[in-house]
Amino acid sequence: MKGQRTRWGLGMAGLLAWRNLAHDRSRFIVTLVGIIFAVVLIAMQIGLFLGFSDSTTNVIRHTRADFWIVAKGSQNFEVTLPINEREIYLARSVPGVAAAEPLLVQFGNWKRPGGGDESVLVVGTDLNTGLAGPWNIVAGRLEDLRRPDAVMIDLVFADKLGVHEVGTTVEILGRRARVVGFTRGIRSFTTSPWVFASYRTAQHLTGFPETDTNYVIGTLAPDADPAEVRAALVAALPRTDVYLSEQFAARTRDYWMFTTGAGASVLVSAVLGLLVGMVIVAQVLYATTVDHLPEFGTLRAMGAPRAFVYKVILGQAVLSATLGHLPGILLALAVAKASEAGAAVILIPWELAVGLYGVTLAMCVLASVVSIRKAMDIDPAMVFQR
Amino acid sequence: MPQTNAHPGSALETCGLSLVYGSGETAVTALDGVDFAVSAGEVLALMGPSGSGKTSLLMILGCLLRPSSGEVWVEGRAIANLPDRDLGRLRLQRMGFIFQSYNLFPALTAAENVQVALELKGRDLNDAAGLLERVGLGKRLHNFPRQLSGGEKQRVAIARALAGDPPILLADEPTAALDSTNGRAVVNLLCELAHEQGRAVVVVTHDPRVGDLADRVVRIEDGRLCS
Ligand SMILES: Nc1ncnc2c1ncn2[C@@H]1O[C@H](COP(=O)(O)OP(=O)(O)OP(=O)(O)O)[C@@H](O)[C@H]1O
Numbered sequence: 001m002k003g004q005r006t007r008w009g010l011g012m013a014g015l016l017a018w019r020n021l022a023h024d025r026s027r028f029i030v031t032l033v034g035i036i037f038a039v040v041l042i043a044m045q046i047g048l049f050l051g052f053s054d055s056t057t058n059v060i061r062h063t064r065a066d067f068w069i070v071a072k073g074s075q076n077f078e079v080t081l082p083i084n085e086r087e088i089y090l091a092r093s094v095p096g097v098a099a100a101e102p103l104l105v106q107f108g109n110w111k112r113p114g115g116g117d118e119s120v121l122v123v124g125t126d127l128n129t130g131l132a133g134p135w136n137i138v139a140g141r142l143e144d145l146r147r148p149d150a151v152m153i154d155l156v157f158a159d160k161l162g163v164h165e166v167g168t169t170v171e172i173l174g175r176r177a178r179v180v181g182f183t184r185g186i187r188s189f190t191t192s193p194w195v196f197a198s199y200r201t202a203q204h205l206t207g208f209p210e211t212d213t214n215y216v217i218g219t220l221a222p223d224a225d226p227a228e229v230r231a232a233l234v235a236a237l238p239r240t241d242v243y244l245s246e247q248f249a250a251r252t253r254d255y256w257m258f259t260t261g262a263g264a265s266v267l268v269s270a271v272l273g274l275l276v277g278m279v280i281v282a283q284v285l286y287a288t289t290v291d292h293l294p295e296f297g298t299l300r301a302m303g304a305p306r307a308f309v310y311k312v313i314l315g316q317a318v319l320s321a322t323l324g325h326l327p328g329i330l331l332a333l334a335v336a337k338a339s340e341a342g343a344a345v346i347l348i349p350w351e352l353a354v355g356l357y358g359v360t361l362a363m364c365v366l367a368s369v370v371s372i373r374k375a376m377d378i379d380p381a382m383v384f385q386r
Numbered sequence: 387m388p389q390t391n392a393h394p395g396s397a398l399e400t401c402g403l404s405l406v407y408g409s410g411e412t413a414v415t416a417l418d419g420v421d422f423a424v425s426a427g428e429v430l431a432l433m434g435p436s437g438s439g440k441t442s443l444l445m446i447l448g449c450l451l452r453p454s455s456g457e458v459w460v461e462g463r464a465i466a467n468l469p470d471r472d473l474g475r476l477r478l479q480r481m482g483f484i485f486q487s488y489n490l491f492p493a494l495t496a497a498e499n500v501q502v503a504l505e506l507k508g509r510d511l512n513d514a515a516g517l518l519e520r521v522g523l524g525k526r527l528h529n530f531p532r533q534l535s536g537g538e539k540q541r542v543a544i545a546r547a548l549a550g551d552p553p554i555l556l557a558d559e560p561t562a563a564l565d566s567t568n569g570r571a572v573v574n575l576l577c578e579l580a581h582e583q584g585r586a587v588v589v590v591t592h593d594p595r596v597g598d599l600a601d602r603v604v605r606i607e608d609g610r611l612c613s
């Protein structure tokens with residue numbers, strides 16, 4: 001006869017756990033659907049959070065700048081007060097600074113070719129240094145942006161901006177602009193699409209005063225100590241805040257995700273998903289245990305140690321978690337894949353996928369605690385009293 | 387003052403056993419001064435009217451219930467002071483239980499039902515086939531309880547009780563749910579198991595035919611044994 005002692009290392013307890021679940025197929029399917037629902041919900045919410053979080057800093061992270069200089073008190077990348085262009089020259093004079101250049105970010109009004117307005121964020125960068133500017137260009141060339149009225153937009157926003165072809169003419173703040181190329185996958189956290197342009201074009205399109213700029217970005221000399229140079233910049237430019245790139249990205253991300261509450265609401269949904277999932281799983285595991293209560297009584301009457309009963313109930317929890325997590329995460333990954341074309345991307349890195357297994361497992365085990373108590377409360381003598 | 391048992395050879399023995407359920411106005415005296423012994427190789431039928439205390443006595447003998455007073459010896463060992471955990475171990479290693487409603491695990495096959503007991507008792511799981519053969523179910527190893535008749539289910543339960551070769555078998559109304567043919571087969575099997583392998587078997591029953599086949603009949607009325 002085939003011995004089954006090694007099944008999942010839990011022996012007959014593991015077999016009993018599995019069979020108890022599989023015995024009532026329709027209820028087991030309800031359990032799995034509940035867990036899958038919870039896993040998908042949590043993965044979506046955290047994935048959205050990560051996607052949003054990623055999109056708040058994508059332009060910052062794709063520049064090669066080592067530091068960012070911005071008007072004092074600015075909280076995010078999108079909205080800043082102007083600073084005087086002289087700060088560029090002051091920055092260049094600080095020892096350890098290899099290069100410094102202006103960068104412009106301004107809200108503007110985009111008139112769609114077919115009619116209608118859209119608020120956009122115009123980003124103007126110095127094309128000569130290549131420190132910042134559009135990336136992932138899928139139509140047109142970076143060089144094309146040198147034309148006086150040239151801009152690039154992302155395919156994600158093509159519908160929103162009403163432009164699908166290179167060469168289309170549009171109006172930004174009443175001034176003529178031509179779309180000379182498209183990028184792919186450059187989302188914005190604010191609902192306003194990015195519009196990339198050369199620094200001069202951006203100045204012209206937004207009517208920004210020539211004596212001012214939004215940012216001074218720059219690089220450090222190869223052997224310079226970032227913290228020291230930053231301290232020197234702070235001392236030399238008292239009207240500004242100076243950040244190293246990671247600091248600035250973190251500040252912008254924290255502003256959008258936490259100060260505005262946008263991220264918090266997404267996280268709250270994730271926690272709700274967890275709670276809903278837990279309640280469903282607890283319900284079903286409890287019902288399964290109650291159904292098999294006489295069997296636990298029989299086991300206890302036979303003299304089975306408590307550990308055996310624990311193993312059966314925890315085995316049910318672990319099996320449910322494992323069989324629910326797998327399809328759940330696959331479904332979530334499929335949705336994430338599909339989201340790549342949309343304006344809100346869902347990011348599910350492998351750490352999240354694996355970590356969610358731990359969460360699912362914890363959820364199922366916690367949910368079975370009530371069942372364990374119930375099973376332990378039965379009097380083994382009850383097996384004779386019917 | 388620790389008592390000693392009067393019949394050192396007996397598998398189970400009680401002295402002055404009484405049991406009161408509840409307290410105050412609702413107190414029920416289920417057992418009252420029961421002196422009882424059963425020896426190895428003996429089939430004892432415990433008979434009496436409904437509510438006379440048969441099941442209560444069987445539960446005390448099976449260490450599932452502690453008496454209100456009196457002493458119980460299992461294979462000569464007094465159990466009054468043993469903690470619950472040790473009583474569980476005693477049941478597991480020295481006793482097999484057979485219930486009126488079989489109490490099989492419905493999601494497990496006949497063989498797997500027996501294997502649960504074998505694993506709990508630390509025995510080889512491959513013994514299941516032999517045990518089921520012994521009760522005449524060598525061909526039904528992979529059937530689930532719902533695919534078996536009542537008599538077959540009770541025989542699976544007996545095979546499970548036999549796992550680990552316990553010297554004591556305790557059965558509460560094992561034939562009550564069976565027709566006379568199947569009931570007789572089950573009782574004959576219990577008798578064989580007692581006589582061939584020297585087990586002590588206590589069978590609680592209403593069934594007069596069980597009394598006919600048993601080695602000894604003990605009658606109980608209102609919680610007292612009558613001779
Ligand atoms: N848990 C309990 N609480 C209170 N009284 C109980 C309990 N269990 C049994 N009794 C009472 O104890 C007495 C003996 O019960 P017991 O179950 O031992 O009888 P029995 O001989 O097995 O009866 P039957 O033949 O109907 O199974 C009865 O009067 C019963 O009502």
Ligand SMILES: [Mg+2]
Pocket residue numbers: 440441442
């Ligand atoms: Mg009874």
